[in-house]
Amino acid sequence: MNLPPAATxxxxxxxxxxxxxATTRVLELRSVRCRHPQRGTERDFVVVHTPDxxxxxxxxxxxxxxxxxxxxxxxxxxxxxxxxxxxxxxxDPVAAGVRELAEETGFAGGTARLLGSVHPNPAIQDxxxxxxxxxxxxxxxxxxxxxxxxxxxxTAPVDDVLAWTRDGRIGHSLTLCAxxxxxxRWAELRSRPAV
Amino acid sequence: MNLPPAATxxxxxxxxxxxxxATTRVLELRSVRCRHPQRGTERDFVVVHTPDxxxxxxxxxxxxxxxxxxxxxxxxxxxxxxxxxxxxxxxDPVAAGVRELAEETGFAGGTARLLGSVHPNPAIQDxxxxxxxxxxxxxxxxxxxxxxxxxxxxTAPVDDVLAWTRDGRIGHSLTLCAxxxxxxRWAELRSRPAV
Numbered sequence: 202m203n204l205p206p207a208a209t210x211x212x213x214x215x216x217x218x219x220x221x222x223a224t225t226r227v228l229e230l231r232s233v234r235c236r237h238p239q240r241g242t243e244r245d246f247v248v249v250h251t252p253d254x255x256x257x258x259x260x261x262x263x264x265x266x267x268x269x270x271x272x273x274x275x276x277x278x279x280x281x282x283x284x285x286x287x288x289x290x291x292x293d294p295v296a297a298g299v300r301e302l303a304e305e306t307g308f309a310g311g312t313a314r315l316l317g318s319v320h321p322n323p324a325i326q327d328x329x330x331x332x333x334x335x336x337x338x339x340x341x342x343x344x345x346x347x348x349x350x351x352x353x354x355x356t357a358p359v360d361d362v363l364a365w366t367r368d369g370r371i372g373h374s375l376t377l378c379a380x381x382x383x384x385x386r387w388a389e390l391r392s393r394p395a396v
Numbered sequence: 397m398n399l400p401p402a403a404t405x406x407x408x409x410x411x412x413x414x415x416x417x418a419t420t421r422v423l424e425l426r427s428v429r430c431r432h433p434q435r436g437t438e439r440d441f442v443v444v445h446t447p448d449x450x451x452x453x454x455x456x457x458x459x460x461x462x463x464x465x466x467x468x469x470x471x472x473x474x475x476x477x478x479x480x481x482x483x484x485x486x487x488d489p490v491a492a493g494v495r496e497l498a499e500e501t502g503f504a505g506g507t508a509r510l511l512g513s514v515h516p517n518p519a520i521q522d523x524x525x526x527x528x529x530x531x532x533x534x535x536x537x538x539x540x541x542x543x544x545x546x547x548x549x550x551t552a553p554v555d556d557v558l559a560w561t562r563d564g565r566i567g568h569s570l571t572l573c574a575x576x577x578x579x580x581r582w583a584e585l586r587s588r589p590a591v
Binding site (some may be wrong): 209210211212213214216222223225226227228230232233235237242244246247249250269270271272273274276277278279280313317318319321322323324325326327330349351352353354366367369372373374377378380381382385 | 404405406407408409411417418419420421422423427428430432439441442443444465466467468469471472473474475512513514515516517518519520521522525544546547548549558561562564568569570572573575576577580586
């Protein structure tokens with residue numbers, strides 16, 4: 202069979218204009234007009250604009266992970282997740298992670314750093330989700346939930362949580378990404394005695 | 397400090413009504429009116445409705461992974477991903493994965509099965525992304541791209557691709573989930589000689 206070359210390089214389309222189709226509390230739906238650089242054809246593409254998000258892998262002083270369970274309106278059901286939320290305008294991702302962790306779960310302390318960043322959906326979303334690791338947290342803060350938040354807070358051994366990423370108990374893609382990025386660090390930590 | 401109980405059980409809100417805010421080629425933006433079962437308060441929540449998606453982990457006969465690189469309009473840039481796409485109405489996820497793999501990359505053959513399913517974003521999306529594993533593929537089919545698709549197709553050793561999930565080279569959350577779910581199977585395969 203005469204197969205076309207596999208190494209065809211995709212083109213970078215030029216953004217010509219964009220307009221807002223709908224605005225809601227959590228996202229803005231946009232239509233973006235783009236032109237193909239070689240063909241010259243123009244097309245409208247959908248982009249869901251949101252702020253960046255942050256997800257937090259929080260390891261307690263006794264080396265358990267902080268896990269939350271919430272009712273989620275997209276799913277119309279309950280979801281097991283790591284804590285997280287929306288980064289405020291101008292806010293540093295690590296500071297946002299520490300803030301969301303404390304507000305949602307009351308866990309705080311220890312040392313925080315950025316583990317990595319992912320694109321929730323580069324095909325249609327323009328935002329990133331940053332993954333923050335906080336090691337050595339304890340439950341010391343009062344909760345500060347948003348009006349509609351109700352969160353079951355728990356801790357679980359790391360190896361249990363990692364098993365849940367493979368058996369389907371954890372289904373939120375961004376929580377799965379957070380735990381994927383945490384695994385190499387956990388491989389380092391688990392061989393060392395807890396301080 | 398007087399901390400509230402951590403084990404507060406979140407309530408399941410009741411869906412009262414929903415209306416379409418905007419319709420586009422790839423998604424429908426909905427507003428869903430919900431009532432809290434105890435408080436009786438009503439609130440509108442945003443739900444992005446889309447079909448289910450499928451992502452494909454395709455292992456070639458010489459044990460490399462099929463990787464695609466595309467221009468993505470949400471990101472306004474290039475993204476390294478596993479092949480995938482939208483599941484058609486009534487289509488089986490595994491059949492959809494095999495179809496998308498062949499159309500996008502020309503790779504086919506071998507044996508296909510469902511590795512798992514994730515929720516791209518249970519907070520605001522109602523769909524699932526199914527992860528299909530196809531073992532033993534070869535490049536035998538003509539490509540059948542959609543009008544705006546331009547895809548650089550390549551293969552790479554599995555351990556290289558898994559390293560890219562941790563070093564930031566692969567940033568698409570759903571591709572990361574697909575590779576996370578593939579890792580236990582790869583741990584089985586890599587210790588056995590290729591047939």
